[in-house]
Amino acid sequence: MRRVAITGLGVIAAPGRTACEFWKCLIEGRSAIGALESVDCSGLRFQNGAEVRGYSHQHYFEDRRADFMDRFAQFAVIAAREAVTEAGIEWTPELRENTAIVTGSCVGGQSTEDLGFVEVYKMGHNRVHPLTIPKTMSNAGASHISMEFGITGPSFTISTACSSAAHAIGQAFWMVRSGMVDLALTGGSEAPFSFGILKAWEAMRVVSPDTCRPFSRDRHGMILGEGAGILVIEPLEAAQARGARIHAELVGFGMSADACHITQPSAEGAARAMRGALRDAAIGPEEIGYINAHGTATAANDPTETAAIRSVFGAHANKLAVSSTKSMHGHALGAAAALEAVAAILAVREGMLPPTANFRMADPECDLDVIPNRARPAQVEYALSNSFAFGGLNAVLAFKKV
Amino acid sequence: MSDELIERVRQVIATSKRIPVERVTIDSTFEELGIDSMDGVEILFGLENEFDINIPDEEAKTSRNVRQMVAGVERLLAAKSASTPATQ
Numbered sequence: 001m002r003r004v005a006i007t008g009l010g011v012i013a014a015p016g017r018t019a020c021e022f023w024k025c026l027i028e029g030r031s032a033i034g035a036l037e038s039v040d041c042s043g044l045r046f047q048n049g050a051e052v053r054g055y056s057h058q059h060y061f062e063d064r065r066a067d068f069m070d071r072f073a074q075f076a077v078i079a080a081r082e083a084v085t086e087a088g089i090e091w092t093p094e095l096r097e098n099t100a101i102v103t104g105s106c107v108g109g110q111s112t113e114d115l116g117f118v119e120v121y122k123m124g125h126n127r128v129h130p131l132t133i134p135k136t137m138s139n140a141g142a143s144h145i146s147m148e149f150g151i152t153g154p155s156f157t158i159s160t161a162c163s164s165a166a167h168a169i170g171q172a173f174w175m176v177r178s179g180m181v182d183l184a185l186t187g188g189s190e191a192p193f194s195f196g197i198l199k200a201w202e203a204m205r206v207v208s209p210d211t212c213r214p215f216s217r218d219r220h221g222m223i224l225g226e227g228a229g230i231l232v233i234e235p236l237e238a239a240q241a242r243g244a245r246i247h248a249e250l251v252g253f254g255m256s257a258d259a260c261h262i263t264q265p266s267a268e269g270a271a272r273a274m275r276g277a278l279r280d281a282a283i284g285p286e287e288i289g290y291i292n293a294h295g296t297a298t299a300a301n302d303p304t305e306t307a308a309i310r311s312v313f314g315a316h317a318n319k320l321a322v323s324s325t326k327s328m329h330g331h332a333l334g335a336a337a338a339l340e341a342v343a344a345i346l347a348v349r350e351g352m353l354p355p356t357a358n359f360r361m362a363d364p365e366c367d368l369d370v371i372p373n374r375a376r377p378a379q380v381e382y383a384l385s386n387s388f389a390f391g392g393l394n395a396v397l398a399f400k401k402v
Numbered sequence: 403m404s405d406e407l408i409e410r411v412r413q414v415i416a417t418s419k420r421i422p423v424e425r426v427t428i429d430s431t432f433e434e435l436g437i438d439s440m441d442g443v444e445i446l447f448g449l450e451n452e453f454d455i456n457i458p459d460e461e462a463k464t465s466r467n468v469r470q471m472v473a474g475v476e477r478l479l480a481a482k483s484a485s486t487p488a489t490q
Contacts, residue, residue, distance in 0.1 A: 045459065205443050205459050220459075263440045300439065 050330025225330020252281025295324020
């Protein structure tokens with residue numbers, strides 16, 4: 001089996017419109033959560049989100065091309081462009097055929113769909129826009145990335161709620177590792193801000209009225225976010241041979257199902273996914289120095305994740321640094337794991353661990369070292385990124401410093 | 403706490419949880435009825451529709467049994483009628 005290197009990173013999210021801006025915001029411990037601008041929240045119990053403020057497609061796409069793309073697909077292409085440029089990929093017809101695209105998305109272009117439904121149900125119009133279907137489909141991100149670069153290899157989208165991008169990156173990782181493809185663009189994108197979707201989140205009563213405070217005793221729930229993160233991955237040997245900059249090595253992927261409850265998380269299921277990632281990477285728990293937690297700041301997730309980490313790591317859990325960067329970029333659903341993978345990769349590359357922002361009070365049920373509020377310099381050999389979805393579908397990625 | 407109010411709340415819980423209404427008494431706890439957090443959220447949705455009220459998240463978190471739920475609805479109904487100007 002081949003070793004797999006990460007040679008390109010691309011991000012657009014509330015904290016920044018490039019991986020570099022995103023990282024700078026994270027290590028400054030600045031939360032990009034604020035009052036939502038793109039949706040009128042006056043009829044909602046919450047007003048805040050982590051939004052790409054002032055976004056206009058015109059910086060990135062010609063109007064006619066943008067007509068065909070929901071915001072979530074635009075984000076996917078923007079992040080992919082950055083990752084590919086940064087990786088210095090030189091396309092050949094052979095490489096295009098041997099490149100995979102695996103993206104994650106939870107809700108796809110639901111805000112486009114929402115608009116169409118307003119037309120027929122509320123406005124009483126007799127027709128919706130003919131591009132509603134191709135803009136709404138969850139695979140639109142992958143499709144537009146393939147057209148952007150002329151990539152003709154295996155391309156698909158995975159939808160596993162909040163784990164979507166982790167499952168996507170894991171699949172792409174295994175495809176490169178096994179020799180099925182020689183390059184992959186993988187990650188996730190999401191743009192969930194439309195009134196209908198926000199109403200549905202409101203009804204679940206898991207969204208915080210102010211901000212996201214993971215692992216803090218006074219946490220009040222999650223804050224939704226949007227954006228995209230895309231990685232370029234390739235065999236380590238090939239990356240070294242072409243002299244590419246290697247950000248980190250992707251070494252393990254584990255997944256599991258809770259088989260328990262459609263929304264309540266299970267510590268056992270989460271623990272099995274973490275153990276799976278360690279086994280896949282052939283490393284011991286004591287080798288992990290940092291975990292980018294799922295850390296949604298809901299009442300249920302944070303204590304359950306703490307219990308899962310304690311069960312996997314035993315005494316080593318007291319030496320582990322764990323943070324939830326959702327406190328800064330929000331919960332970007334199907335893009336969350338991609339943003340968090342970028343955070344974990346840059347943490348091992350830079351020797352700097354991003355904090356859990358907005359942290360105020362220790363919670364005995366979340367008694368881990370959660371790197372409260374301030375980034376911490378630390379050389380870490382291995383890091384995990386946890387994702388635990390509604391529906392009990394868990395995915396964990398492992399990264400190694402190069 | 404009127405009998406009619408208690409009856410309507412019991413009915414909402416029974417309908418939402420799909421259990422016989424006889425099982426739901428004013429003294430039942432959520433634990434006894436097997437109501438987990440997602441069931442609870444569905445019951446709140448049912449109560450909001452039944453009584454045309456908005457139940458704030460903070461209010462919702464304090465209810466752990468049927469009696470507290472009825473008391474909460476009663477409080478919200480009183481607040482609603484106080485804020486609605488009486489017609490002459």
